[in-house]
Amino acid sequence: MLLGSEKRTADMRGAYGDALVELGRDDPRIVCVGGDTTESLKTKKFGDKYPERMFNVGIAEANIVSVAAGLAIAGKIAFASTYAAFIPGRCVDQIRNTICYPYLNVKLVVSHAGLTVGPDGASHQQIEDVAQMRAIPNMRVLVPADAVAVKYLIRMVASTAGPFYMRLARPSSDIIYADQSTAFELGRGNILEDGSDATIIGCGLMVNKALEAAKELKRKGISCRVVDMFSIKPIDNDLIARCAKDTGAIATAEEHNVIGGLGGAVSEVIGETYPVPIKRVGIHDIFGESARDEEIDMLLEHYGLTATEIVKAVLEARSRSRK
Amino acid sequence: MGFNMRYLDLKRKIRDARMWAIQGITEAGSGHPGASFSAAEIMGTLYFRRMRYDPSNPDWSERDYFINSKAHSAPGFYSALAVAGYFQPEELRTLRQLGSRLQGHPVRYSEHQRHHSVPGIEYSGGSEGIGLSVGVGIALAKKLDGKKNRVFVLIGDGESNEGQIWEASMAAGKFKLDNLVTILDRNRIQQDGFTEDIMPLDPTKDKWTAFNWEVFEVDGHRVEQILDALNKAGQVHDKPVMIIANTVKGNGIRHMANNPQWHGKAPPKRQTEVLLEELESECLIAPSIIAGERENYEDKIRKVEREGVDMIHLDVMDGRFVPNTTFFADTIKKLRRLTSLPFDTHLMIEDPLKSIQDYIDARCDIITVHAEACTENEFREIQERLIANGISPGIAINPGTDVPKWLYQCLHNLDVVIVMSVNPGSAGQKFMPEVLSKMIVLNKQLRQNGFRGYIEADGGIDATTLQQTYDAGARIFVAGAALYGGGDIHGAVIQLRHNAEVALERRLLNHATQLNIRADWMKARKHILIPYANELRIEEELHAIR
Numbered sequence: 061m062l063l064g065s066e067k068r069t070a071d072m073r074g075a076y077g078d079a080l081v082e083l084g085r086d087d088p089r090i091v092c093v094g095g096d097t098t099e100s101l102k103t104k105k106f107g108d109k110y111p112e113r114m115f116n117v118g119i120a121e122a123n124i125v126s127v128a129a130g131l132a133i134a135g136k137i138a139f140a141s142t143y144a145a146f147i148p149g150r151c152v153d154q155i156r157n158t159i160c161y162p163y164l165n166v167k168l169v170v171s172h173a174g175l176t177v178g179p180d181g182a183s184h185q186q187i188e189d190v191a192q193m194r195a196i197p198n199m200r201v202l203v204p205a206d207a208v209a210v211k212y213l214i215r216m217v218a219s220t221a222g223p224f225y226m227r228l229a230r231p232s233s234d235i236i237y238a239d240q241s242t243a244f245e246l247g248r249g250n251i252l253e254d255g256s257d258a259t260i261i262g263c264g265l266m267v268n269k270a271l272e273a274a275k276e277l278k279r280k281g282i283s284c285r286v287v288d289m290f291s292i293k294p295i296d297n298d299l300i301a302r303c304a305k306d307t308g309a310i311a312t313a314e315e316h317n318v319i320g321g322l323g324g325a326v327s328e329v330i331g332e333t334y335p336v337p338i339k340r341v342g343i344h345d346i347f348g349e350s351a352r353d354e355e356i357d358m359l360l361e362h363y364g365l366t367a368t369e370i371v372k373a374v375l376e377a378r379s380r381s382r383k
Numbered sequence: 384m385g386f387n388m389r390y391l392d393l394k395r396k397i398r399d400a401r402m403w404a405i406q407g408i409t410e411a412g413s414g415h416p417g418a419s420f421s422a423a424e425i426m427g428t429l430y431f432r433r434m435r436y437d438p439s440n441p442d443w444s445e446r447d448y449f450i451n452s453k454a455h456s457a458p459g460f461y462s463a464l465a466v467a468g469y470f471q472p473e474e475l476r477t478l479r480q481l482g483s484r485l486q487g488h489p490v491r492y493s494e495h496q497r498h499h500s501v502p503g504i505e506y507s508g509g510s511e512g513i514g515l516s517v518g519v520g521i522a523l524a525k526k527l528d529g530k531k532n533r534v535f536v537l538i539g540d541g542e543s544n545e546g547q548i549w550e551a552s553m554a555a556g557k558f559k560l561d562n563l564v565t566i567l568d569r570n571r572i573q574q575d576g577f578t579e580d581i582m583p584l585d586p587t588k589d590k591w592t593a594f595n596w597e598v599f600e601v602d603g604h605r606v607e608q609i610l611d612a613l614n615k616a617g618q619v620h621d622k623p624v625m626i627i628a629n630t631v632k633g634n635g636i637r638h639m640a641n642n643p644q645w646h647g648k649a650p651p652k653r654q655t656e657v658l659l660e661e662l663e664s665e666c667l668i669a670p671s672i673i674a675g676e677r678e679n680y681e682d683k684i685r686k687v688e689r690e691g692v693d694m695i696h697l698d699v700m701d702g703r704f705v706p707n708t709t710f711f712a713d714t715i716k717k718l719r720r721l722t723s724l725p726f727d728t729h730l731m732i733e734d735p736l737k738s739i740q741d742y743i744d745a746r747c748d749i750i751t752v753h754a755e756a757c758t759e760n761e762f763r764e765i766q767e768r769l770i771a772n773g774i775s776p777g778i779a780i781n782p783g784t785d786v787p788k789w790l791y792q793c794l795h796n797l798d799v800v801i802v803m804s805v806n807p808g809s810a811g812q813k814f815m816p817e818v819l820s821k822m823i824v825l826n827k828q829l830r831q832n833g834f835r836g837y838i839e840a841d842g843g844i845d846a847t848t849l850q851q852t853y854d855a856g857a858r859i860f861v862a863g864a865a866l867y868g869g870g871d872i873h874g875a876v877i878q879l880r881h882n883a884e885v886a887l888e889r890r891l892l893n894h895a896t897q898l899n900i901r902a903d904w905m906k907a908r909k910h911i912l913i914p915y916a917n918e919l920r921i922e923e924e925l926h927a928i929r
Contacts, residue, residue: 091527093520115523115558123516123550130520133448133491133505134528138520153510154547158517162491162507 068235070207072228073171077102079214080139084110090218091131093117095124095142101171103141121150125159125168132164137218140166144173144186144227152192159223160198166224167217173203173227174315175348175363176265178356185348186227191320193225194293200246201293202226203314203322205267208237209290212244220246229265229315231356236267236288247294255283258374258381259303259310263289263322266313266341266365273313273370284374295325301333308383310338311373315365318342337380339373341365386610387773388432390694390725390748391798391837393606394665396466397427401635401662403462407478407485409652414479414487417645419459421570421603421630422537426451426463428609429535429566438468441492441502447532448521450506452514453539453568454488455647461485461501469503512545514538515565519555522563522623536565541573544582549594555623556595563623564616565596568603570632572643591625603628607723607748635662637911650907657894657904664890666883667693667837667859668876669727673700673709674810675867680714683867684721690876694725694748696841696861698810701732704756705808712741719746727751727859729779729841731807736761743772751777751801751839759789770796777839782806782815786825791832798836799859800829804852805842811864814843819855826856846882853886885918892919902928 084090084106091113098104098116107114115131117123121142128138140147147170148155159166170189177184193201202217202224204210210228217224242250249261253274262270267288274284285307289296304310310330312323323340330336343363351359360366401423408414426449430436434447451460458478465472470484477483488509490500506517518536525532538548555563569587571578578584591598597619601608609628616624632646633639636658639650650658670687672680672695684695697715702708715726725748732738735752742750750769757765762778769776777799780786786800802822805812826838839859840852849860860883866875888911895904905912905921906928916922 091524112527115554117550117554117557120547120550120554122513122547123519123554126513126516126547126551127520127523127554130450130517130522131524132520133517134521134524136524136527154513154516157507157510158513161496163493163495164491 068238069232070235071232072204072207072210073100073102075207075210076169076214076228077105079211080106081109083215083218084113087137087218089135089137090139091115091136092139092141093124093128093131095119095121095146097142101141103139121146122154125151125154125166128166129154129158129164132166136165138166139169141169141171143184144170144189145184148189148192148225149186155193155199156196160196163198163222165221167226168224169214169226169228171228172230174229174264175343175359175365176229176231176315176356178230178353178359179350181350182347187317187343187348188320189225189227190292190314190316190322191324194320194325198223199293200224200291202290203263203292204228204290205262205264205288206233206236208235208240209244213290216244216246227264233265234268236271244290247291247296249287249289249291249296249299251285252288253284253286255285256307257282257284257309258378259285259287259307260313260370260374261287261289261300261303261310261322261326262313263292264315266315269365269367270313270370272367273374276367276371277374282374282378289322289326292322292325295329297329297333300326300329304330304334304336308336309374309377309381310336311341311370311377312338313341313370316342317345319345336383337377339377341369341373386432386607386614388606388610388748389770389773389775389798390607391775393427393431395835396431397423397606398662398665399472400427400459400462400466402659403465403472403475404458405636405650405658405662406655407458407461407475408649409655409658410476411479411649412652413647413649414458415455415647416458416636416639416649417570417572417632417647418453418456418539418568420635420639421632422453422456422568423459423635424604424606424609425537425566425568425628426459428606428613430463430467432610433613434535436467436503438503441469445532448505448518448534450514450518450521450534450536451489451508452536453511453542454508454514456537457485457487457489460489464501464503467503470501511539511542512547515548515551516554518563518565519551519558519560522555522560523558525562526560532562534563536563538565538567540567540569540571540578540584543567543584552591552594552596559621560623561620564613564626565623566626566628568630569627570630572632572641572646574646576643587627591627595622596625597622598625598627600627600629603630604634607725611723637661638908651903653898653900654904654907656898657891657900660894661887661891664887665858666853666887668879669694669696669839669859669861670866671696671698671810671861671863673698674863680718681721684718684724686872687866687876688722688724690873692724692876694727695722697726697728697747699728699730699732700808704733704753705731707808712738712745715742715745715747725749729801732756736765739765739768743768743774747774749775749777749799751779751799753779753781754787754790755781755784759787763793766793766796775799777801779803779841782818794829794832794834797834799839800825800834800836801839801841802857803842804840804844804848807842811868812843814845814848816851819851822852822855822857846878849879850882850886853883854890885915888912888915889919892921
């Protein structure tokens with residue numbers, strides 16, 4: 061895959077807001093429910109354009125997702141958005157019983173996932189959502205790596221029946237998919253770099269760090285495959301098994317608790333298909349803390365969410381590899 | 384109140400739904416009879432009279448939506464759907480069993496869930512406090528689309544503990560959802576006990592009013608009041624409507640009523656037959672306002688309404704079919720404004736077909752004509768017009784008359800047969816006991832030929848003859864002199880009800896005895912039977928039961 065050489069950054073939320081406006085233009089069934097965070101989630105753009113299709117129900121997350129369920133029952137494609145701390149944090153039951161069980165056309169697109177929330181601190185740093193959402197039957201879980209992926213995935217989510225959970229990060233991030241021709245397919249990971257000695261499977265903001273780590277490892281003479289596993293459920297079983305077989309060692313990288321997230325999902329797959337050593341980079345089952353925006357890198361470093369940690373993880377997994 | 388409700392047919396359908404629900408619950412060995420029964424009239428009135436839907440086309444775009452937020456009332460909900468025609472009611476017997484479409488809590492029907500649901504279910508419930516938000520979402524979508532569909536949400540008072548109810552309530556107020564009607568099944572009991580002990584909800588009306596809802600309050604077991612409120616709800620603009628339906632949990636089975644113990648417990652299967660009999664034996668008391676002092680009808684109606692009678696019996700006499708003259712449709716029209724109680728109009732007139740339209744226009748709920756006063760063709764036309772206007776048709780026979788042969792061809796749409804036990808024409812006559820044997824035979828013959836309506840006893844009904852006619856098969860009792868004759872209407876109603884209850888308890892106890900579950904039944908029913916022990920001669924037996 062050809063990656064853009066020119067580095068630029070973009071905001072995932074902005075991409076979501078723009079995509080929603082575009083979708084709304086093409087399909088009158090698109091509606092959006094917000095919870096006093098429409099400015100922050102950039103769904104306000106949609107609301108400004110289509111005020112009659114935007115429902116702000118205030119700070120009431122259980123109500124947000126259940127109203128979205130009602131809209132879906134009446135034939136709408138309902139997007140529901142607020143901070144990841146609160147959807148799913150405050151309404152797992154409603155998501156489970158009211159949306160997933162009846163397989164409703166509700167798309168939960170949330171932002172401010174992971175530690176990069178920054179100054180708001182641990183209460184707002186959602187690190188368990190992927191584990192929770194992944195365990196609910198019928199739910200699909202997406203963690204895009206950049207604004208371009210967001211744009212494509214929102215379109216896919218809108219046109220695919222049934223419930224989705226999509227988590228976005230707060231900060232602007234480097235564009236990975238500068239080459240706009242990349243396809244995003246549900247349940248298919250994207251190989252961003254090929255390699256033969258190990259595979260790094262990442263999601264969200266950690267994909268960028270995985271690419272950095274691969275560069276670093278290349279300098280050490282280790283050839284790494286890098287996979288963007290934006291579709292955590294359904295997950296790309298075949299690709300993961302193939303990576304295990306081809307490269308013999310796997311490291312995962314996610315801005316999420318290592319329990320139950322991407323690392324957990326990949327471990328499950330290789331454990332059942334082609335067991336090879338794996339090392340999970342992520343938050344090791346502890347709560348985060350506040351950091352000013354300019355301190356985010358230090359915060360990530362403190363919690364081990366860096367390219368350096370990924371490099372270490374690859375080396376460790378490789379050291380246990382029999383390949 | 385002239386609501387096109389075909390009152391007796393509606394009552395019967397709700398009774399049928401209760402009977403199917405209890406069969407499902409006893410077969411399953413679990414379920415929630417209490418909530419199913421407190422909401423039976425609410426769901427029945429919605430499904431059998433108010434909502435627009437098409438069982439053969441469940442996704443019909445113009446349908447009204449029903450969201451059962453208090454989803455533990457599933458057996459009652461399923462049975463309402465079955466009676467409404469969505470599926471065969473016999474399927475209720477698979478409730479909560481492995482492989483059944485009738486899950487413990489209802490599941491939204493879709494291709495995806497077709498093995499665990501039945502068409503007609505819009506919402507997957509089970510977790511409390513969510514359905515109102517879903518109703519808000521549907522109502523918003525319908526407004527957005529400029530559609531006329533209405534959304535009805537049933538919520539419970541226990542689930543009103545959930546904060547989300549109030550989130551949804553605020554949102555419905557904000558969005559001025561006048562296409563959303565919420566009905567609160569206010570049975571005052573939740574799993575751990577009485578709502579006002581666990582988490583007080585009162586002042587309920589004030590709360591909803593404060594949340595910018597239009598609030599109506601009704602007796603949730605009176606279909607006429609529910610319909611009245613639903614009609615009023617249709618006139619409200621720019622506001623959602625809350626109907627607080629005051630109900631009794633477990634209503635319909637006396638030992639379950641208002642008893643927290645029966646929130647989520649199934650009665651033993653061996654008692655099913657007796658329970659069905661109880662549900663089938665509801666008695667309706669219909670005071671005849673021509674009794675007692677002449678005229679003063681308004682006062683007489685107000686007095687008995689306070690005592691909780693079931694309907695008002697209006698004896699129309701024309702001075703030709705019977706010697707006396709009472710009043711006609713114009714008087715009924717005036718009285719109609721007084722009350723929502725069903726008007727049970729008994730036309731003792733010649734050529735009833737000629738003036739039937741006047742009584743339809745006067746908004747009677749039941750209209751009974753005399754077999755002696757019309758031909759088969761005339762009766763068929765009357766019946767047809769009454770049905771078309773949502774009025775229960777009835778036929779009356781004098782003590783000396785048998786039902787005409789042709790009536791057997793009209794049973795399907797016949798809601799009541801009045802068996803006169805005096806010669807009609809004046810109030811205060813003595814009951815003719817020879818009518819009893821006629822009533823027994825007639826009841827049997829009619830049932831054998833498919834009659835599913837009520838037998839109404841009219842003429843000389845007092846506390847004693849009520850029991851006799853009850854045993855002979857009557858379930859509606861016209862009480863005239865017994866109520867208005869003695870000056871103590873309050874005491875008279877209590878006496879009539881008491882005697883009806885004694886008759887019921889005796890009948891159920893006999894049935895239990897036949898089924899060899901007498902002791903079992905008496906144990907379950909002990910606290911109900913105590914006041915009747917003396918009359919039923921079971922004092923010692925009851926005392927011995929622990």
